[in-house]
Amino acid sequence: MRRIAIAGGFAVFALLASPAWSKIPPPPPLDEKGKAAAEEKKEKDKAAAEKAKADLSAAEDAAVKNYQGNMRKAGKPIPKPVAVVPPAPPAPAAAAPAAAPPAAPAKDAAKKS
Numbered sequence: 001m002r003r004i005a006i007a008g009g010f011a012v013f014a015l016l017a018s019p020a021w022s023k024i025p026p027p028p029p030l031d032e033k034g035k036a037a038a039e040e041k042k043e044k045d046k047a048a049a050e051k052a053k054a055d056l057s058a059a060e061d062a063a064v065k066n067y068q069g070n071m072r073k074a075g076k077p078i079p080k081p082v083a084v085v086p087p088a089p090p091a092p093a094a095a096a097p098a099a100a101p102p103a104a105p106a107k108d109a110a111k112k113s
């Protein structure tokens with residue numbers, strides 16, 4: 001009984017929400033100011049991505065130095081870094097060969113000779 005009530009609630013929600021989503025008009029085309037603003041935003045995003053990449057690299061280096069320092073203090077050997085190679089993309093699937101017709105049974109071949 002409870003499952004039916006929950007399923008009914010979801011159905012009512014879906015029916016009420018779908019008309020609202022289907023009536024959204026497309027955005028108007030950009031004018032010169034809009035295009036300039038979009039280009040400026042793209043440049044800012046690119047600069048922010050480069051800064052984030054540099055920050056991540058610095059944080060990784062700091063973490064490695066901290067780890068190695070703690071290993072030295074504990075008197076443990078520091079493991080050598082291992083190069084991580086990304087896996088190669090899968091090869092495209094070769095076309096399957098056409099199925100050969102079934103071979104004649106050996107009995108029939110013996111009778112004909």
